[in-house]
Amino acid sequence: MDQEPEQHRAFTKSSVVIVGGGFSGMCMAIKLLEAGIRDFIILEKSTGFGGTWKDNAYPGCCCDVLSTLYSYSFEQNANWTRRYPAQGEILDYVREVATKYKLYSFVRFGSEVTGATWDKKSKEWNVSVRVLSSMEAEACGTYTVQTKFFISGVGQLNQPYWPQIPGQDRFHGKIMHAARWDWSYDLKGKRIAIIGNGASAVQIAPEVAKVASQLTIFQRTPKWIIAREDNEVKQWKRVLFRNVPFLLPKVRALTMDGREESYEELIRAGSAESAKLTKTSIKFLRKELPDRPDLWEILTPKYAPGCKRILITDDYYKTLRLSHVALDTRDIQTITEEGIDVLDLKTKEGESLEFDLIVFATGFQTQEFLHGIDVRGVDGRPLGDIWEKGASALYGMTVESLPNFGIFYGPNTNLGHNSIILMIEAQARYLLTIVKEVLKAAQRGQGLAITPRLERLREWNVQLQKDLDKTTFADPLCSSWYKNKEGHITNNWSGTVVEYQKLLSKVDWSDFELEGDDSGASPLPSGQVAIGRVVEESLIGPQAMIGGVAVGALAAVSYLVYRNRRRIPLLA
Incomplete structure (x- = not known):
């Protein structure tokens, strides 16, 4: 058996603790494994992987992102049965990925994180856990895990x-x-x-x-409201996606291009793109309810699309x-x-x-991000005090007064136009770089605390809010879960996915306060570290890409016909 049983490792100590077994927590775990880091724990209060796609299982539940984009770039799914995946299919995909990467060896289900406190002396977090499974709770109802790095993967959409x-x-x-x-x-x-x-x-x-x-x-x-235009992904298409390696990434790139182009429709009130979207939505309404003009005005918003x-x-x-x-x-x-x-x-x-x-x-309760978890940073400062005027984080991931902490799908990283998984992957690569520095210091027998520099954090958020003030998200004619009661936009990102990915393609250590041991035996990280990014958009232009896909598909069909004539079985 090549999986190390989780219970055989130190139960109350771990180099990294990840809260949440959804797309974010799993992505971080996979990146840790790829870097050779196995000393981590995933704490998930539910009974399985899936996050929001396990919690939300109501009738008709499905994704509003095209299925081509709703998977990790390194585990693209050729088997979606519809253009927009249903909740059950997404949950199956999540479980398949968790199985492939052996994440079940690192997770503790039925484990609710109730608090986390930073210990300045040891430069570690003490993470409080409540056991929800009755059998295990009879043996140990609560316990604390000491960890060098604490990561939240609970996201924005978890608490009703x-x-x-x-x-x-x-x-x-x-x-x-x-x-x-x-x-x-x-x-x-x-x-x-x-x-x-x-x-x-x-x-x-x-x-x-x-x-x-x-x-x-x-x-x-x-x-x-606009038309979903959902339909079945035909079996022959799925066969092509499974058997022609380059085809699915090319289709994904085309989809990515289309979603990024739709950004202007959603974010720029008064733009030609926004006007077109408004017209399309009204036309759809009246087409669908031609005999109910009494509902037209009731169903037509007074604010710009995207707010x-x-x-x-x-x-x-x-x-x-x-x-x-x-x-x-x-x-x-x-x-x-x-x-x-x-x-x-x-x-x-x-x-x-x-x-x-x-x-x-x-x-959901979207403004608190770590709802129900009592997080206390430097000098016992509660997260509620840190975020008293609204949640904020440097690049949406690292937080003032919280050393060696990272948050996925945190403040100002939500999207209105594209797949959040594309954002999550960029965040995982970025946080991995920081985690590795902390763990390298620990291997040398040293402590290292990494916290966003307050001046940089404030500078970043001032500019971010200025950019957001120009978007439809700030429209005073509507309230939304994107912003708090004071009108401060706490949830949404101000740009495209590609812009965010480029932002996170390097780590600039001048963005952080780095506190090491007094011994000074080893230098602290400095300068910039280029970590790159996953390039998923097409780089050759949509027309050329469409032509390439068409030629590739024709070649693939010819190949499949040839295989069929020779009665060579297709791969499953």
């Missing part, structure tokens, strides 16, 4: 947001959140309310409408046509024993509606 609606505890029916779906509950014939009209709602509604006797969708603010997340769907508007489906824009006053009381703010007329099930499709 429950709006505080009076009377919620009185409801005699069933209440559930989209991110905590109860599949034991039978939807057939039920009167169902969905609170929210965002990404999860437009996926859930068409599915539950198939079996519900009545469905009411409560909309507070309309969203810009809130743009939704993609092929069947949400079709669902609103159904006679047993209603869109309700009245104000929710309270939840009663039987349902929901609403009030029309214009006419001041109220109504009591009865339901069997209320679904909160209200998103």
Whole structure:
């Protein structure tokens, strides 16, 4: 057996602790293994790998990023069955990657990180863990892991947001959140309310409408919606992707180009691209609901596309046509024993509606990033104090007063136009460079603390916010999970993926405060370290690329026909 059993290593000591077993945590683990680093632990409170794709398993759950881009660059998936992958397929992919890289040897499932405290003397983190699995908890309910480097892979979309609606505890029916779906509950014939009209709602509604006797969708603010244009990836295409090595990367590059070009549509209000997107969205609305002009204005936003997340769907508007489906824009006053009381703010007329099930499709607590984890840095300073005026991090990864700490999918790294996996990979390469310096010092018997320099961090964030102020994300006409109550944009990146990848293609040690041992036996890192980047966009232009793909596909088809005639079996 070539896997080292996790329990055979020191249980309460590890060079690196990674919190979260989703795309981020797994990517970091794989990069550590590629660098020959095996002394790390993944702590995951769930029962398996998958992160948000394990947590979110509601009816109709799927990705809004094209499947060609929704995989690691080093593990591109030739077997997606649809243009936009469903939750189950993504979870299967994650498990396959975890198995291939033997990550199950390094993970502790049912392990919730409740806190992490920096010890200045030892230059280590003390990570507090609560065991959630009952059998293991009987032996050890809580424990602490000492680690030289602490990494968060919990992301932005992990803790469900429950709006505080009076009377919620009185409801005699069933209440559930989209991110905590109860599949034991039978939807057939039920009167169902969905609170929210965002990404999860437009996926859930068409599915539950198939079996519900009545469905009411409560909309507070309309969203810009465009057609998903989803369809099956034909078997012959998947055969080509599996058997012609260069084809999938080329198609991925074309997809990457298209998504990067769409950046201007989403981020520049008043641009020709934004105007085109607005026109396309309105045309789609009226085409899908030609006999419901009463809904056109209700469903048309007053803000520019991109300020809130743009939704993609092929069947949400079709669902609103159904006679047993209603869109309700009245104000929710309270939840009663039987349902929901609403009030029309214009006419001041109220109504009591009865339901069997209320679904909160209200998103996540996105502003806190490490929700539920009590992180304390230098001199015991709480992360809540550090981020009192809004979360910020140097390049979205390293945080003031938190030495030897990195965060994936952290402040100002969310995208509205492309795959977050492309950002995650760049972050993993960057953080690996920092981790290696800390571990090299430890091998010499020295401590090393690396923290972003405060002046550089502030300079970076001032410029970042200036750039973001020019984007649709800052539109005062709408509120969104991209920004906090003060209007400070804490979640979104201001540029393209390629710009971010180039930014992280080197580590400049002048960005950091480096504190070593007093012995000074070995010099601290200095200057710049070029680490490169994964180049996934096409470098020869779209037209040339399309031609190349066409020629390659023709050659591949000819080759497959030849193989078939000779009855040579295709590779699985």
